[in-house]
Amino acid sequence: MNVCMVAYSYYQTDHRIINYAESLVERGCRVDFIGLKKATKTKRFMRLKGVDLYSIQSRNHNEQSIFSYLYKMMTFFLIGCLFLLWQHLRRSYRIIHIHNVPDWLVFMAFLPKLLGAKVILDIHDIFPEFYCQKFNKSSDSFLAQLALKVEKLSVSFADYVIVANDLWVKKLRSRSKKSPHKFCAILNYPRWELIKKSVPHTTKKYFTIVYPGTISHLHGVDIAIKAMPLVTKKIPQARLHIYGLAGNADYYQELHALIEKLNLNGKVELFEPVHHEELAKIYENAYIGVVPKRNGIFSSEAFSTKIFDFMAAGLPVVASRTKIDLHYFDDSMIMFFEPENHMDLAKCIVNLYKDKKTRESLVKQSRQFLAQNNWSVRKKEYYRIVDQLAG
Template sequence: SKLGYMFQYCLFILIAFMMLTLRFPTRRYHVVHIHNMPDVLVFAALVPKLFGAKVILDLHDPMPELMMTIFNVGKESWAVKTTAFLEKWSIAFADLVLTVNRTCEELFVSRSGGASKISVVMNTPDEQIFRYSPAKLDVARVPRKGEPFVIMYHGTLVERNGLDLAVEALAKVRRSIPGAELRVYGPRTSFLDTVLSGLPEKELEKAVHYLGPRTLEELVQAIAQCDVGVIPNKRSIFTEINTPTRIFEYLALGKPVVAPRSSGIEAYFDKDSLVLFELGNVDDLAMKLSWVAIHPREAIETTKHGQVIYQKHVWSREKEKLLGLTAALLRRGDKLS
């Protein structure tokens, strides 16, 4: 509930404020890097900032849009208006603001006017775990009649991420590709249980496999065993602006990925570098998954183009950008003794 979120956030902000305040006399922080949510957690760094420390606010998710999606409320909701107000003041308080993609950057600038302090550092996979593998056609994995065509979903199993759409699309794909199956990875949720309970009605009990949560290293192995990754997001104001890290995880390992056509994704990819479907459209999702199965060579060519974009944003490059921004921030201010 909204009140539950507020209570948890307020308690955590208080604990963080006390810890930073009590530690500051002995630690003398030069920089405090704070991740949302919530945005107002940045005020936990009040005391270090008063004594000259620089404060970085890392906005991974825009809270107003996420709140609208989770609680199904409109922009005029008091809760959304409040989070937008707090976002603006949190950005004003910070010395540097980071966010995860160009679409979010434009959104935060439009609401805060703080263009000079907002930069993008993308959240891309750890290259030491997701070691780059050039996309190539694995003849042994080209689906033949009666053989499996493995579709993979991994991540948070909540409604906005659209696992139920992936299941509906699977039922359509299996009409022409009977060996198609869906492997699902992630912590169990009530939403997942609801989706799984509907499988018998769709006659998909043997085609959908829930395999539980996995470590990042285990996910690498799972991706290697799939034919295509799927990002089956439902349409919402949040999924319109999101750029899922999972896209880069599949691309890093040379696997085709079917992802939604949205501003957060199309800020980086086009139809030549990613297999795109209309956000929230199950028929189009099914058609694009079938296309990957029927045209594996073309799908691999698309993946190769996607890998070119991925390599521009590998974590080693994004990390250097983060370190450079932090160093520049510290140079602009007086160092603490």
């Protein structure tokens, strides 16, 4: 069976898509991916672990307005429509699995669907709320209402809708006329083999705190940096290592200025994003994983993949107390701090440093949770959807 995945993202750093694609390859499927390329580092075509990657557009993450943001997406959409149709005529895809953001990428499969392909829309992020929080707009604004209408049309067009968490499944069902049986939640589960490879953390020179992921105001990276003067006052050997892409160039510069202002050079470092295999090595030299995202109409319900990754690596997690995290976890698995409160974050980090038993208890409880919530167990749900659509 031939399957194509489409996303306005980079394959190598999107672990959700990697899980889907490699699992289909394991079943003997031919899998293509159509997505973005980094400006100078990615070839237009390459094969990675059996998946054929087609990079049709580059992106520099320098959008300063909603219009530049949408312009790049529209360019990707138009090029992608033609390329996907061409590939479908060559490959005759049985399944086309399209990932948002944005939702309307699903219409890239309009002609292939007429020719017999079944279409999955995978909603990583709900776009109306994402737009409102990212650009500080009201939910009643024209573009927010337009995004809501586009979401409804996109959901209706797809043959099946996969959503990144249960809260969003409930929300999408409530504002769609689609059958409830055409929705399901699949979280960004970690791989069991990575969990089994995790090793106990030995004594290191530094007490390293890690944050891997998007570097943006919404993700609260500045909050973690602001906590560090309080942390290093109690723990002189504490270090914060940040790995990721800058969602906004101005914000990235603000972080550098903040590090300078707080005299944190050498104590807080910003690194380029790394592949999942490299992150596993980084986690072995860390003590705590931090998820400092802000509260908000979108982020309070956005599940952070980093939490699962930290748990899989045997790292205790410090995360902001948001609605989505309280839905899946409790205080026995995560040490929560009040959102956007850098002093409370610092307090939690210091408390974990002092209390080895609490660190070990958090890791033990999170491991028990992951035993039933990892990709090796949960990928059966994805197989069920694919088999159902393929007939």
